[in-house]
Structures are given as structure tokens and as C-alpha cells.
Amino acid sequence: MAYLRFRRVCTVLFCALLLALFRLPQQKLKNDAARWTEILQNAKAALLDGDTVRAQAECDALVTSFRAEEEALERFLNHDIVHAVLSDLRQAKALANAGDRSGALLALTAAESDIEQMLCIEQFTWNALL
Amino acid sequence: MLNLFLRTILLYLFLLLVLRLTGKRQVADLEPSDLIVTLVIADVGSNAISDPNIPLLYSVVPILGLYLTQQLIAKACLKSDRIRGFVCGTPQYLIKNGVLQEKTLRDTNYAVRDLIEHLREKDVFDPAEVTDAILETNGSLSVRLRPDGVPPTRADCSVPIPNELRPALLIRDGKLCEDGLKDADLSRQAFSNRLKKNGLMPKDLFYAQRGADGSIRVQTFARSGAKVSSLKKEG
Structure with missing residues (x-):
């Protein structure tokens, strides 16, 4: 009896956890x-516009903002994709600092x-599902 | 995460269908649904263990999905025989009334050689000794021997049947088993008294079991010589 009750409680908790996982990561992302x-x-x-100084500041803000969320993202996303975004953003920042506008773009x-x-x-989406 | 969950359920249903179609021989001792859960959980779990780039949730969500689907299917099987028939299959006669069922053997991909091998595992070396052989849903074979091949029972020989008690473990690894004492209808005090009468104390014993005849078989700890003795049933 105690086991059955424990299993029922676990099942309810699992359902609640799944519902939270369906919603929260998606919302955050x-x-x-x-x-x-x-x-x-x-x-x-x-x-x-050729405004390299503003572009540098924006790229800097982007890298800082992304890095702040990196750990949280890695809890529910494959780390490879998170690292890929960070790598692109860092590259953009470096190229903007070097004045290479097309490379940064x-x-x-x-x-x-x-x-x-x-x-x-x-x-x-159905595509993602299949 | 919802994608991951739904993909798990889709894959589970697909695997279940494929496993059911492959027949019972591949299942071997597990229901198809149990086999899928076991295999997929092992695989999903090992992915997260071996690849540090995969978040733990990528394993947790599919495993929870499998668990919940398995629970739902088990409940559905209890409610409906038709669903149970689809998920688990139905037992099938490979030998019925002493006759090999050729069509069933073909349908279940069972060669006569396989059937004979399974019969040998049941200590039956001649199919002629068998009245019925049933392929169970978990892939095992149940065999009913011809009446003249079955060993006689006590009832057949009119031998009086003693009133046997259920064996109960009273002490294991030096610890008193409350469940066993309850099964044996013994209080701690009564058990201790019975031991004392035989010059023993519960703390001296490594193992004690009430046997089917009511006697208690005890063994002392190795440090006390691992002495085995049997305390006869009282009055």
C-alpha cells in the first residue's frame, strides 16, 4: 500500500515536472x-551605417548578455549549439573591433x-517532431 | 522539451509495433513493452552519461515519458482485453491435444527444431509425451504432459498430506525479522524463551528459520563456531 501511494505521488510529481519543463525553458529561451x-x-x-564604435558596443553587450545566460541555457540545450552561438558572437565582436565590417556582419x-x-x-512544430 | 517528450512516445509506440510484429521468439522472457522500456532507458541513460555536451534533462524527459507511457499502457491493458491482446499478444498453442499446430508454428516463426529444443529445456525429450504446449506472451513455453507421463502425486497414491506450515525467516544476518516472526505467529518474547530453553540467545544467532514442520533451524555466528541445530516443535 505504501509503495502504491509512493508510486502515485511520484507519477503526479513527474507529470507536474514535465508540464513545467514543456513551458519554462521555452518561455525563457x-x-x-x-x-x-x-x-x-x-x-x-x-x-x-559604418558606426563601428556603436557596433562594437552592441557586440560587447550581446556577448555579455549571452554569457550571463550560458549556464542556464546549457541545462536544457545541447551545449554544442550554445557554444556555436557564443563563438559566432565573439567572432563578430573581434571583427567589429578590428574594423572588419563585412566579416562582423x-x-x-x-x-x-x-x-x-x-x-x-x-x-x-510537426517538422521538429518528425 | 515537448518535442523530445512526444518523440519518445512516438518511438515507443513504433518500437512496440515492430517488436509485436517480429513475433514472440525475439522477446524472450520479457513482455514487448517491458523490453522496449528496458532497452530504451538504458540507451537514453548512457547517452547522457557518456556525452557531457548533452544536458541531463535530455535523458530525464524521455525516461519520464517512457515511464508515464508504460503506466498508461499497463492501465489500459487492465481495462481492455483487446488492448492487452495487441500490446502483449495472446498465448498460442504450438501443440494442441498432442497435435503440432503447423499454422501457429509458422505464424510465430517457430521451427519444429526450436519447439523440440524448448521441450528439452522442460525435460521433455519426446513431443509425443506432450498434450499441450503453449507459447506464452513473454516467449516462454508452458507444457502439459500426457496423463500417463505425469509422475503420481500424494493424492494419486492416497498418501496422507501433512499440515505444512509456511517457512518463515526469523533471524537473518544476525538481525531479528519482524515480518518472519509475524508469519510464524511468534512474539519476540516467545521466540527468545524458546531459544533460552535450548541454551541460546537471539544475539548469538546468525540465521534462524521456522521450517514447514514447525521446527526452528538455527545457526550461530562463525565466531561461535557456526553450529547448526534444530529446535523441535513444541507440544
Whole structure:
């Protein structure tokens, strides 16, 4: 009897845990990705305008913001994709600091695509399911 | 995470279907659903252990998914015979009334040689001795021998059947077993008294068991010589 009760309690807890896991990581990723995409767009705009100083500041903010969330992301995302985004962002920052605008733009575009991929992993779609 | 969970359930159902289609011979002692859970949990678990780039949740979510699906299927099997029939299969006669069931043997991918091998495992060396052989849902074979091949029982020989008690473990590894004492309908005090009458104390014993005839077989610790004795049933 005690075992049966324990199993029932565990099953309810597992269901609650799963429901939380379906919602919370996705929500966090969505919020973070929106913030990063906004900074990323600002950095791209600054690079296209030729404003290297602003682009450097935006890239710097992007790297700092991403690094702050890196550990949390690695709890529910494959570490490879997290490292790929960070690597692209660092590259963009280094290229912006060196004044290589086109290189920095390419690196930011790669980071943007990786962030989209991260979002796809957590978002439910039939394509992702199959 | 929802993707991961749903993929696990889809894969579970697919594996279940494939395993059911492959027939019972591949299952060997496990129900198909149990086999899948065992195999997939082992694989999912080992992925997270061996690859540090995979978050632990990538293993936890599929394992929870498998557990919950397994629970749901077990409940559904209890409620519906049709679902149980699909998930676990149904027992099938390979020999019925002494006749080999050719169609069933073919359907279950059982060669006559395999059947004879399984019969030998049951100590039956001649299929002619068998009335019925049933392939169970877990892949094992149950055999009913012809009445003239079954050893006689006490009832057949009209031998009086003693009123046997259920063996109960009273002391194991030097510790008193409360469950065993309850089974033997003995209080701690009564047990100690019975030991005392024979010059023993519970703390001296490594092992004690009440046997089917009511006697208590005891063994002292190795440091006291590992002496084995049997305390006869009282009055």
C-alpha cells in the first residue's frame, strides 16, 4: 500500500515536472532570444551605417548578455549549439573591433541563424517532431 | 522539451509495433513493452552519461515519458482485453491435444527444431509425451504432459498430506525479522524463551528459520563456531 501511494505521488510529481519543463525553458529561451535579436539587429544596423564604435558596443553587450545566460541555457540545450552561438558572437565582436565590417556582419548573421535554431529546438512544430 | 517528450512516445509506440510484429521468439522472457522500456532507458541513460555536451534533462524527459507511457499502457491493458491482446499478444498453442499446430508454428516463426529444443529445456525429450504446449506472451513455453507421463502425486497414491506450515525467516544476518516472526505467529518474547530453553540467545544467532514442520533451524555466528541445530516443535 505504501509503495502504491509512493508510486502515485511520484507519477503526479513527474507529470507536474514535465508540464513545467514543456513551458519554462521555452518561455525563457523566447524572452532571451527576443532580447538578443534586438541587440543583434542594432549591431547590424550600426555596422551597415559604418558606426563601428556603436557596433562594437552592441557586440560587447550581446556577448555579455549571452554569457550571463550560458549556464542556464546549457541545462536544457545541447551545449554544442550554445557554444556555436557564443563563438559566432565573439567572432563578430573581434571583427567589429578590428574594423572588419563585412566579416562582423557575416558572423552576426551566423549567430542569428544559430539563435533561430535554438528556438526551433524548444518550439513544438510537426517538422521538429518528425 | 515537448518535442523530445512526444518523440519518445512516438518511438515507443513504433518500437512496440515492430517488436509485436517480429513475433514472440525475439522477446524472450520479457513482455514487448517491458523490453522496449528496458532497452530504451538504458540507451537514453548512457547517452547522457557518456556525452557531457548533452544536458541531463535530455535523458530525464524521455525516461519520464517512457515511464508515464508504460503506466498508461499497463492501465489500459487492465481495462481492455483487446488492448492487452495487441500490446502483449495472446498465448498460442504450438501443440494442441498432442497435435503440432503447423499454422501457429509458422505464424510465430517457430521451427519444429526450436519447439523440440524448448521441450528439452522442460525435460521433455519426446513431443509425443506432450498434450499441450503453449507459447506464452513473454516467449516462454508452458507444457502439459500426457496423463500417463505425469509422475503420481500424494493424492494419486492416497498418501496422507501433512499440515505444512509456511517457512518463515526469523533471524537473518544476525538481525531479528519482524515480518518472519509475524508469519510464524511468534512474539519476540516467545521466540527468545524458546531459544533460552535450548541454551541460546537471539544475539548469538546468525540465521534462524521456522521450517514447514514447525521446527526452528538455527545457526550461530562463525565466531561461535557456526553450529547448526534444530529446535523441535513444541507440544
